[in-house]
Amino acid sequence: MEKTKYFGNNPHLMALQFIAQLVILGLFILMTIIFSIKKLDIGAYSIVIAFIAVVFTLLWEKQVNGNTTIVEAEFFGKINYQVILYLIFMEIVIFALREQRIFQWLSLKIIRATKGNPRSFFYVMSIVATILSGFMEDVSLAIIIIPLVIRTCRVLEIKAKPYILGISFSIILGNLLSPFAAGTNIIIADAFDLNIGWFLTYFIALLIIIETIVLVFIDLTMIKKQAPPSERQKTILLEIMNPDLLISEKYKFVRYLAYFIITITGLVFSYYFPAYIVVMIASVFLCLVERTKHSLSDYFDDVDWKLILFLVSIFLMIGCMEINGTISTISNFVNSITGENPILTIIIILVVSSIISSFISKSLMAITFSTVLLQIFIGFTPGAPTIDQTLQIMALIIGVALAGNLIPPAATHLLKTIEIAEENFVQGFSFRYFTKYTALFSGLTMILGFGYIMLIMVIF
Numbered sequence: 001m002e003k004t005k006y007f008g009n010n011p012h013l014m015a016l017q018f019i020a021q022l023v024i025l026g027l028f029i030l031m032t033i034i035f036s037i038k039k040l041d042i043g044a045y046s047i048v049i050a051f052i053a054v055v056f057t058l059l060w061e062k063q064v065n066g067n068t069t070i071v072e073a074e075f076f077g078k079i080n081y082q083v084i085l086y087l088i089f090m091e092i093v094i095f096a097l098r099e100q101r102i103f104q105w106l107s108l109k110i111i112r113a114t115k116g117n118p119r120s121f122f123y124v125m126s127i128v129a130t131i132l133s134g135f136m137e138d139v140s141l142a143i144i145i146i147p148l149v150i151r152t153c154r155v156l157e158i159k160a161k162p163y164i165l166g167i168s169f170s171i172i173l174g175n176l177l178s179p180f181a182a183g184t185n186i187i188i189a190d191a192f193d194l195n196i197g198w199f200l201t202y203f204i205a206l207l208i209i210i211e212t213i214v215l216v217f218i219d220l221t222m223i224k225k226q227a228p229p230s231e232r233q234k235t236i237l238l239e240i241m242n243p244d245l246l247i248s249e250k251y252k253f254v255r256y257l258a259y260f261i262i263t264i265t266g267l268v269f270s271y272y273f274p275a276y277i278v279v280m281i282a283s284v285f286l287c288l289v290e291r292t293k294h295s296l297s298d299y300f301d302d303v304d305w306k307l308i309l310f311l312v313s314i315f316l317m318i319g320c321m322e323i324n325g326t327i328s329t330i331s332n333f334v335n336s337i338t339g340e341n342p343i344l345t346i347i348i349i350l351v352v353s354s355i356i357s358s359f360i361s362k363s364l365m366a367i368t369f370s371t372v373l374l375q376i377f378i379g380f381t382p383g384a385p386t387i388d389q390t391l392q393i394m395a396l397i398i399g400v401a402l403a404g405n406l407i408p409p410a411a412t413h414l415l416k417t418i419e420i421a422e423e424n425f426v427q428g429f430s431f432r433y434f435t436k437y438t439a440l441f442s443g444l445t446m447i448l449g450f451g452y453i454m455l456i457m458v459i460f
Helices: 011-036 042-065 069-077 081-099 102-113 118-133 138-156 161-176 183-192 196-223 231-240 250-268 275-289 296-302 305-323 326-338 342-359 362-376 387-402 412-423 431-459
Strands: none
Touching: 011 042, 011 305, 011 326, 011 362, 042 305, 081 102, 081 138, 081 183, 081 250, 081 275, 081 296, 081 305, 102 118, 102 138, 102 250, 118 138, 118 161, 118 196, 138 161, 138 231, 138 412, 161 196, 161 387, 161 412, 161 431, 183 196, 183 305, 183 362, 183 387, 196 387, 196 431, 250 275, 275 296, 305 326, 305 362, 326 342, 326 362, 342 362, 342 387, 342 431, 362 387, 387 431, 412 431
16 A cells, blocks of 8 residues: 555645644554553553544545545554464463463472572573573463572572572573564564574574573672582472472373473474464363363453553554554654664664663564564565565564563563562562663663674674
8 A cells, every 4th residue: 555645745635644643643652651550451541542543544534535445444454363362372371281380390390400509400490491481471481480499599598589580581581582482572573474483593692692691690690609508408409399299180281291392383383384373272272172170261361451452452553653654754764864774773773672662562662663664674575584674673673572671660570570579578689679680681682682683794
């Protein structure tokens, strides 16, 4: 659809377009403000705002074009149903697997494998957290692992703070592993038709570099300085942390473990099987065939509908902004600033996405910038971006997923980690303490991410 068909040289139409853009931008800003006020019903307010934007845009389009049939289809076509369905049914799969304590069992197996060695426990648990984060929701992972880590540290009589830091940052780094690691990854990957092979090709080296630096830094500055636990404490730990105690029905547990492995395998090969189909089949199979404690409708009640409605609202708002030419205007503005200089474009994407993701919304940033980049890219081929396009997409993912965590509220799992630490009376672990390290981590990942992108640019 040609976005400039409404403009022409007609002053009247240009004035109408400018007014339409101001109104929609105002509603868009209002939505971001409401999102930052946690006490409000984000889902309800965002849907109402999106509805107002859609009605206004339809009236505006009818005024300038006299036809709304195609535009109405465009509105609802902008809602990415595959992303929405994936997020809903993946949550249900995780809920069902958590009932059988699959992830707790795996965590206890890891704890026992390290035999109470603090440094081995730290590195292995952090690396496993990174891998699991590549395929499951961050908050669920934090809820499962962090309490077990705190309990392990208490038994070994060592400080839990460095372990919580390492695992929290490892969960964030797992977002580089796959397009399913986070909602924002799903949005960006779907926009540019990226698969798990693309993520591993371009991000695995960066992940290893950052993970090594972060974990070694925490180890040398915090863990190595602690007194090692006694052999008695290690023995007590191995006696208490028995994963077999979590299994009530062995064969059912094994089946659920198999479902988990099959689901992950299906996601890895989602190039052939759409990811949302994989998790839909898995969730229906778990609920209907295995007859879990809760029905499918019960699990639907537990889905984070506020987030789902917020995402639907953003998709609709972006549709409005595309129709009235706002996205084209933003794209032209970015090009005018950068002069189509790829390095300057990458810097702007990194900085802006980091700030907006940290203080407003990662999802909003992912959807908006994905749409803007698609406007900027010339001759974009879905699934096969050019090297310059690839580097800009990488900058967006790094900015949103890694550098966009300047403060704990930027990521729900970071806030949940603080809550768990406070509930378990972890000494010295506070919002202020955590913020110092999240800001440091975000700055480090931005610098390393930029350097990594520049290295790829030089090589290619």
